[in-house]
Amino acid sequence: MPNIISGFSKLSKSEKIEWLLNSYFVDKDSARALVQRYWNSDEKLQKLHDEFIENTITNYYLPLGVAPNFLINDTFYTIPMAIEESSVVAAASKAAKFWLERGGFKAEVISTEKIGQVHFIFKGDFNKLKTFFKHVKPKLISDTASMTQSMERRGGGILDIELRNKSNDLPNYYQLHATFETLDAMGANFINTCLEQFATTFKNEALQYEDFNELEQNITIVMSILSNYVPQCLVRAEVSCKIEDLKSKDIPNPEEFAQKFKQAISIAEIEPYRAVTHNKGIMNGIDAVVLATGNDFRAVEAGVHAYAAKDGSYTSLTHCSIINGIFKFWIEIPLALGTVGGLTSLHPLVKFSLEMLQKPTAKDLMKIVAVAGLAQNFGAVKSLTTTGIQEGHMKMHLMNILNQFEATEDEKVKLVEHFKTNVVTHSSVVEAIKSIRN
Ligand SMILES: CC(C)(COP(=O)([O-])OP(=O)([O-])OC[C@H]1O[C@@H](n2cnc3c(N)ncnc32)[C@H](O)[C@@H]1OP(=O)([O-])[O-])[C@@H](O)C(=O)NCCC(=O)NCCSC(=O)C[C@@](C)(O)CC(=O)[O-]
Numbered sequence: 323m324p325n326i327i328s329g330f331s332k333l334s335k336s337e338k339i340e341w342l343l344n345s346y347f348v349d350k351d352s353a354r355a356l357v358q359r360y361w362n363s364d365e366k367l368q369k370l371h372d373e374f375i376e377n378t379i380t381n382y383y384l385p386l387g388v389a390p391n392f393l394i395n396d397t398f399y400t401i402p403m404a405i406e407e408s409s410v411v412a413a414a415s416k417a418a419k420f421w422l423e424r425g426g427f428k429a430e431v432i433s434t435e436k437i438g439q440v441h442f443i444f445k446g447d448f449n450k451l452k453t454f455f456k457h458v459k460p461k462l463i464s465d466t467a468s469m470t471q472s473m474e475r476r477g478g479g480i481l482d483i484e485l486r487n488k489s490n491d492l493p494n495y496y497q498l499h500a501t502f503e504t505l506d507a508m509g510a511n512f513i514n515t516c517l518e519q520f521a522t523t524f525k526n527e528a529l530q531y532e533d534f535n536e537l538e539q540n541i542t543i544v545m546s547i548l549s550n551y552v553p554q555c556l557v558r559a560e561v562s563c564k565i566e567d568l569k570s571k572d573i574p575n576p577e578e579f580a581q582k583f584k585q586a587i588s589i590a591e592i593e594p595y596r597a598v599t600h601n602k603g604i605m606n607g608i609d610a611v612v613l614a615t616g617n618d619f620r621a622v623e624a625g626v627h628a629y630a631a632k633d634g635s636y637t638s639l640t641h642c643s644i645i646n647g648i649f650k651f652w653i654e655i656p657l658a659l660g661t662v663g664g665l666t667s668l669h670p671l672v673k674f675s676l677e678m679l680q681k682p683t684a685k686d687l688m689k690i691v692a693v694a695g696l697a698q699n700f701g702a703v704k705s706l707t708t709t710g711i712q713e714g715h716m717k718m719h720l721m722n723i724l725n726q727f728e729a730t731e732d733e734k735v736k737l738v739e740h741f742k743t744n745v746v747t748h749s750s751v752v753e754a755i756k757s758i759r760n
Pocket residue numbers: 407408409410411412413414415416417419599600601602603604606698701702703705706711713714715717718
């Protein structure tokens with residue numbers, strides 16, 4: 323069979339590249355040169371990146387931008403954002419500046435509990451299982467002592483373990499549902515290590531439990547894994563001001579703006595088609611900071627969207643109120659983030675980003691990320707309900723279109739000037755390029 327290979331992982335990096343070039347590329351020399359152009363000239367640094375994942379052939383760049391002027395709980399931040407989409411950093415920066423002049427963002431961490439589960443099959447009497455669980459619970463905790471010692475010294479560790487009966491949903495299915503405090507770590511590895519020990523202890527103790535019959539003694543552990551749904555690891559961020567204080571260059575009529583903005587949020591609260599796009603705009607901000615700070619954006623994405631659907635229908639993550647002339651806009655989201663562990667002390671640009679953020683604790687980072695999401699959503703919804711999204715988005719996207727057409731520096735200067743007073747659309751840019759090239 324062509325292009326199928328066994329033992330690929332054992333090849334050296336250059337052997338892997340040669341195999342790829344021979345299997346898929348017509349112009350092998352250009353493809354090889356491209357892959358190599360993205361290698362870092364510092365061999366040690368390149369090796370560090372090679373070893374983050376498996377079968378690495380080169381680096382895949384994302385731009386790291388910064389959004390200055392964020393005032394959060396009376397501290398100033400410049401927020402790092404790693405993202406490929408134009409206009410996101412500009413929108414965040416613009417929203418930061420807007421709210422800076424109106425008291426800034428307020429943010430608070432509501433809770434920090436993480437969750438992990440041992441999923442198991444038990445065939446027998448649930449009352450006996452409950453009695454067994456009570457008997458074994460202290461041993462579940464004591465058998466993890468060597469793993470939890472350091473976390474406990476810092477003030478974290480296992481918070482509780484519950485037995486949950488899920489056999490009405492799936493025959494013979496039960497869980498050990500455990501909660502954890504992992505402080506400045508996202509906690510996946512700590513939690514999974516504890517869970518696997520719970521599973522071993524639970525299974526072994528059941529085998530020796532005399533009140534169980536033979537079938538009951540043979541508990542099947544299906545899996546042990548943390549949950550990325552963390553509705554008790556919550557952060558809230560908000561902005562507010564008097565309606566008249568919303569007045570600005572873009573908001574000539576603040577009363578009308580506030581009402582329309584609130585309507586846009588209400589639509590996202592009740593209409594899932596809109597809510598998904600609305601929340602995508604929020605994630606523009608959240609993912610960019612999560613990535614820049616070396617956190618696991620898949621975990622954050624999964625948890626945030628589950629939270630958006632927690633009441634049975636997918637809804638907006640942000641909310642707005644207008645009460646007694648005060649405009650208030652807020653977000654409440656679950657975020658399991660780390661400022662230690664994972665990539666945080668390995669990736670040099672992550673360390674740079676964390677230093678830029680004044681070495682935050684995980685709680686500080688939760689607040690910063692929530693604020694980035696709120697600011698992003700404010701920028702997008704403000705544009706949507708005033709000028710429309712395309713004006714600003716296309717203004718920022720202009721450079722990408724010019725690069726697609728390999729515009730020279732001279733052409734770029736002329737075209738940027740031209741589009742200060744003309745509407746940017748893909749076709750208008752193509753026309754303008756053609757006209758200066760003729
Ligand atoms: C794009 C802007 C900011 C232009 O807005 P503008 O008013 O044309 O900007 P300006 O040139 O007057 O500058 C004002 C400030 O904006 C920022 N800014 C302005 N330009 C830059 C730039 N080049 N680089 C960095 N920052 C920039 C910057 O803070 C600047 O202040 P200054 O630095 O001059 O003191 C505005 O139109 C906007 O906020 N648009 C929203 C864009 C957006 O949300 N993009 C996300 C992608 S679209 C999407 O994926 C999500 C969506 C929209 O579908 C979600 C949803 O439906 O809810």
